[in-house]
Amino acid sequence: MALGDLSSSSSSTSELHVLAVDDSIVDRKVIERLLRISACKVTTVESGTRALQYLGLDGDKGSSGLKDLKVNLIVTDYSMPGLTGYELLKKIKESSAFREIPVVIMSSENIQPRIEQCMTEGAEDFLLKPVKLADVKRLKELIMRGGEAEQEKTSNLISPKRILQNNIFFFIIFFIITITIIFIV
Amino acid sequence: MELVQMQKSLQDYTKSLFLDGVLDSQFLQLQQLQDESNPDFVSQVVTLFFQDSDRILNDLSLSLDQQVVDFKKVDPHVHQLKGSSSSIGAQRVKNACVVFRNFCEQQNVEGCHRCLQQVKKEYYLVKNRLETLFKLEQQIVASGGMIPAMELGF
Numbered sequence: 001m002a003l004g005d006l007s008s009s010s011s012s013t014s015e016l017h018v019l020a021v022d023d024s025i026v027d028r029k030v031i032e033r034l035l036r037i038s039a040c041k042v043t044t045v046e047s048g049t050r051a052l053q054y055l056g057l058d059g060d061k062g063s064s065g066l067k068d069l070k071v072n073l074i075v076t077d078y079s080m081p082g083l084t085g086y087e088l089l090k091k092i093k094e095s096s097a098f099r100e101i102p103v104v105i106m107s108s109e110n111i112q113p114r115i116e117q118c119m120t121e122g123a124e125d126f127l128l129k130p131v132k133l134a135d136v137k138r139l140k141e142l143i144m145r146g147g148e149a150e151q152e153k154t155s156n157l158i159s160p161k162r163i164l165q166n167n168i169f170f171f172i173i174f175f176i177i178t179i180t181i182i183f184i185v
Numbered sequence: 186m187e188l189v190q191m192q193k194s195l196q197d198y199t200k201s202l203f204l205d206g207v208l209d210s211q212f213l214q215l216q217q218l219q220d221e222s223n224p225d226f227v228s229q230v231v232t233l234f235f236q237d238s239d240r241i242l243n244d245l246s247l248s249l250d251q252q253v254v255d256f257k258k259v260d261p262h263v264h265q266l267k268g269s270s271s272s273i274g275a276q277r278v279k280n281a282c283v284v285f286r287n288f289c290e291q292q293n294v295e296g297c298h299r300c301l302q303q304v305k306k307e308y309y310l311v312k313n314r315l316e317t318l319f320k321l322e323q324q325i326v327a328s329g330g331m332i333p334a335m336e337l338g339f
Contacts, residue, residue, distance in 0.1 A: 026234050026269040033218045033226060079264065108268050130211045130272045133218070 016143060017041040017069045021051045021076035021088065022106070027129070031075065031106075034136045041069065048083025048091075051076070057095055071101055073143050075127075078107035078114065086118055093122045102143055106131060188330040195321045196333055202318070207311050212274030216335055228319050234273050238308055241266045245301055249294070259297065260289040266304070270311075277307040 018040045020031045028044045035042045045051050052058040055071065074092065078085040085105050093099045102124035107114065115126045125142065127135050186194075202208045212227075219226040241262050248259050267282035281304040288296035322332050 024265060024269055024272070025237055026230060026272050029230050029233055030215070030218075030272050033223065033230075037218055081261070108264075108271060129268065130214070130274075132211075132214050 015039060015041055016072040016140065017043070018073045018075055019051060019054065019071045020044045021046075021048060021074065021080070021085070023047060023077065023080045027077065031131060034131060034133055035075075037133070038136050038140050040073075040140065043071075048076070048080055048085070048088035051088055052083070052091060055092075055098055057091060057098065071098075073124075073139075074101055074103045075139075076103065076105060077129075078105050078118070079109075086114075086121065089118060089121050089123055102146065104139060186324075188325065188328050191321065191325050191328065192330060192333045195318070195325060196335070198318060198321060199335060202314055206276050207314055209274045209276040211271065213335060215273060228322075231273060231315055231319075234269055234275070235312060237269055238266060238278075242301075242305060242308065245304075249297055249301060254292075254294050254297070256289050256292050260286060263289060263304075270308075275308075275311045278304060278311055281307045 018035050020028065020035065020042055022028045022031060022044070023046055025046075028046065032042045032044050043054065045054055049058070051074070074088075076085040076088055083091075085107075089103050089105065092101060092103055099122075103122070104125045104127060105118045105123050106127045106129050108129040110128055118126055125139060127139070203212075215227050215230060245259065245262050245266075248255065248262065263282050263285045267279055267286065270276075270278035270282065281300065285297065285300035285304055288300050325332060
C-alpha cells in the first residue's frame, strides 16, 4: 500500500541514488548493472578517497562535493587500497551531514569479526561477494522500507490524512448525538 | 550451419563449461543481467576481466621474479584476481587463486611460482572457452537468430 504510493510518486523520491565504491573495475561494472536493473540511479567511484571527494567530505573547506543528486545509499567494498571500506564507513558516520545515509559493506571474505566490526560501526548490512541480483533486491527493499518507516513516523504526528480521519470520526459522533437529541425532542 | 544447429551447439558448449567447472552460477547471474537494453553486458564485463587479468598476471610475474619477493605486493594482486574471477564466475581461476594466497601466507616462493603457472593455465583456458562462446553467439546473431536462454536444470 504505502510502497505503492512511494513508487507512483515522482522519480526523485522513489528512485534511490546509490554511490558504489570499489577498486575493481570488473566489480564496479557488475554492481552498477545490478543497481540499474533494480531501478536505482548509480554513481561509481574507484576508492574511498574519491567517495569522500564526491560527497564533499574530503576536508576541502568550502567544497560542496561533486554530487548533483542526494545520495540515498552507499555500497562499498571492504578491501581497498588506501581507505578501506571500514574506514570510509567510519568517516561517513562521523559526519553530521551524512551519518544518516545507510552504508552497506561488500566483501569476498566471510570473516565474522570483520562483519561485527562493520555492523557495530553502523553499517546497514554486509554483503558477501560475488553480489547477486537477489542481494540487491533485498537491500533495496530494506532501504525503501526504512524510508517508509521514517515517513510513517512523521505522518503519525502530523499528516493531513490523519487529521481528516480524526475529524471524520468527530463529525460522525456529533452527527449521531444531534440525531439522538432531535429524536428525543 | 543451420540456425537451430548453431543454437544447439551453443547450448551444449555452454553446458560443458559448467559441467567442467570452468564456469559457475555467477556467470548465469551475469547472463540474467543482459537484456535488449544491454545486449552486450556479459561480453563487456568479460572483456574488462581479460584486460584487468592480463595486467595483474603481468604484475605478478614481475613481482615473483624479483630477487627478494615482496609478498605484501604479491598477495593483494592475487586477492584482486580472485575477486574479479569470482565476480564473472571463472570458478577454476578463483580456486587457483585461493591456493596461491595460501602459499603467499606461508611466504613460499617455490609454491607461489607453481601457483602462478596454475592460475595462468586456468585463466587461458577460461579465456579461450569464453572467446569461443562469444564467437558462437555472434554467428547466431549474424544469422538473424536469438541467443537461447540458458536452462538451469542440468
